[in-house]
Amino acid sequence: MGLNPLPYLTTRRDAVVAWGRKYSLWPLPFGTACCAIEFMGAVSSVFDIARFGAELVRFSPRQSDLLIVAGTVTFKQAPILKQIYDQMSDPKWVISMGVCASSGGFYDNYCTVQGIDSIIPVDVYIAGCPPRPEAILEAVLKLQDKMQSPAGKPPAQFKAKEPTFDY
Numbered sequence: 001m002g003l004n005p006l007p008y009l010t011t012r013r014d015a016v017v018a019w020g021r022k023y024s025l026w027p028l029p030f031g032t033a034c035c036a037i038e039f040m041g042a043v044s045s046v047f048d049i050a051r052f053g054a055e056l057v058r059f060s061p062r063q064s065d066l067l068i069v070a071g072t073v074t075f076k077q078a079p080i081l082k083q084i085y086d087q088m089s090d091p092k093w094v095i096s097m098g099v100c101a102s103s104g105g106f107y108d109n110y111c112t113v114q115g116i117d118s119i120i121p122v123d124v125y126i127a128g129c130p131p132r133p134e135a136i137l138e139a140v141l142k143l144q145d146k147m148q149s150p151a152g153k154p155p156a157q158f159k160a161k162e163p164t165f166d167y
């Protein structure tokens, strides 16, 4: 009754690969300020980001495919952020967490990057100051939708708007 009588399903190869990828995200938290504490909450047993397959937090770009930028980014930190992003292997994704990472927030001053998307491409933005752990979980779900959609592939080329300086 309503069940497929055939012992197999057909699908596309890229759909299966995307399905596997989206439930095995390895996040690298680039935590520079208070937002990083909320990220710790999202990984804790209370909010349990493991339910969405994204609990394997790594601090090595080689072993990560999801960069979570949590906090204010200064121009002095910008080259470091860019280098970490560049060192991650493709395909890779970026979540910008909180108003500071997304737009500079209330730090409208000479030393703060006014949005990390001037340095690296961003897939999902999280609003708020600080965003609650539930908002991080929602961002992961949105990213998973994007990963599964054919239009969600990362851009092949991204041109940074901000110069990144070597200090």
Ligand code: SF4
Pocket: 033, 034, 035, 036, 070, 071, 072, 097, 098, 099, 100, 101, 105, 128, 129, 130, 131
């Ligand atoms: S958005 Fe708010 S909580 Fe997050 S780093 Fe900025 S000031 Fe801190």
